[in-house]
Amino acid sequence: MSVKSYSFKSNGNKFLSQHFQVKEFASISGNKLYTDKVLIDSRLITMLENLYEKLGCTSIIVNSGYRCSNHDKAVGGNGYGQHTKGTAADIVCRNKNGIIDAKIVCCVAHELGFGGVANISAKYQAVHVDVRAGSKYRGDEIRGTNSIWKYNSKWTDFYKYWGISKSEISKYLSDKPDISVGDTVMISNGACTYDGKKLASFVFKNKYKVSQIKGNRAVICKGDTVIAAVNVRNLKKV
Numbered sequence: 079m080s081v082k083s084y085s086f087k088s089n090g091n092k093f094l095s096q097h098f099q100v101k102e103f104a105s106i107s108g109n110k111l112y113t114d115k116v117l118i119d120s121r122l123i124t125m126l127e128n129l130y131e132k133l134g135c136t137s138i139i140v141n142s143g144y145r146c147s148n149h150d151k152a153v154g155g156n157g158y159g160q161h162t163k164g165t166a167a168d169i170v171c172r173n174k175n176g177i178i179d180a181k182i183v184c185c186v187a188h189e190l191g192f193g194g195v196a197n198i199s200a201k202y203q204a205v206h207v208d209v210r211a212g213s214k215y216r217g218d219e220i221r222g223t224n225s226i227w228k229y230n231s232k233w234t235d236f237y238k239y240w241g242i243s244k245s246e247i248s249k250y251l252s253d254k255p256d257i258s259v260g261d262t263v264m265i266s267n268g269a270c271t272y273d274g275k276k277l278a279s280f281v282f283k284n285k286y287k288v289s290q291i292k293g294n295r296a297v298i299c300k301g302d303t304v305i306a307a308v309n310v311r312n313l314k315k316v
Contacts, residue, residue, distance in 0.1 A: 081164045084116040093274030094123045096309055097130055103143025103167065112149040117164030121209045126167065128190050129207070131294055131311070132251055133178060135171050141204060142168040160194060166208035168198060173250075180205045182250050185236045188216060195236075261288045261315050263298065269312035272296075277306060285316055 084092065090101035105112040130138055145153070145161040160166035171178040180202040187195045193210035196217030206219070216226050216236060226239045237244065257263060267282050272295050286298035286305055296310040 080120045081117055082120065084118065086111065086114050086116050089116075093270075094118065094120075095127050096270055096272060096274045097138065098123055098126060098140070099274075102140040103164075105144050105146045105149045107149060107153060113146045115144075115146070117144045117162075119163070119165045119209055122165055122167060122207075125190065125192055125207070125209055126169070129171070129183075129187055129192075132186055132190060133171055133183070134173055134251070134311075135178070136174055137172045139170040139172070140167050141170060160208040160210055165210060166194065166206065168204055168206050170204050177203050178250065179203075181236070181240045181242060182247060184216075185240075185242060185247050186251070188236050255311060255313065255315070257288060257291070257296065257310055257313050257315055259288050259291055262286070263288055263313040264316050265298070265306075265308060266312045266314060269308060272307040272309055277308075281305065288313070 084100045086101060086104040090099070090104065092100045094100060100116055100118070103118050104116050126138060129135070142153070142161065143166070144164045145155065147157040147162055150159060150162050151157045155161065171183050180197045180199060183205045184195050184197055187205065187207050192207045194206065194208035194215035194217075196206040196215065196219050198204050198206050198219045200220050206217070208215075217223060218226055218239070226236070227234055236242070262285050264285055265277065265282050270276060284300065286300055288296050289299045289304070290297040291310060294310050295307055296313060297307050298305050298313070
């Protein structure tokens with residue numbers, strides 16, 4: 079894992095990835111900034127982007143990211159948990175239909191391999207995720223902080239715990255668009271580059287060729303000139 083330290087005041091607007099900025103993970107509660115320091119594990123950001131892609135999110139709201147020890151204790155933590163290490167985030171996932179049920183998010187986050195995953199809301203809207211090393215944590219914190227398989231030995235994962243089948247989950251998952259190298263495409267209005275930088279407004283009016291695709295990263299060109307690398311989901315075939 080690679081934990082980096084940022085300054086909220088100096089680096090708050092810095093994009094860590096296409097969808098996440100430093101300021102979203104700052105140690106803030108209400109209007110109180112506990113510390114200017116923001117610790118963030120780069121693998122957490124990668125995993126959040128994976129979750130964003132898998133669920134086809136329109137946004138992931140970070141309710142709480144890094145917490146200094148005092149902040150963690152103030153919100154009921156023990157002062158040395160995953161949030162204090164920069165390895166955790168409490169999130170709400172949204173798609174075009176609104177907030178995605180936390181039960182669904184937990185199942186998908188479990189499949190993606192987050193170290194810790196837990197429902198943390200009685201309304202089943204907010205989820206804790208982390209990239210802890212070692213033993214896994216799978217929880218339903220409206221019933222306490224034990225892993226779900228400790229409540230009943232027959233419960234081994236979120237699917238069995240909530241009685242959800244993998245086929246039910248599949249309708250929430252987002253498939254990649256059918257775009258290949260050589261296709262002519264346009265960029266969806268408002269999209270950013272793959273690493274989160276803004277694109278000039280005129281870029282959205284033109285057509286481009288896809289010259290390379292690696293995972294979700296697509297390189298688009300105008301003639302022999304590379305225009306940008308963007309998320310393949312932000313392209314539409316024309």
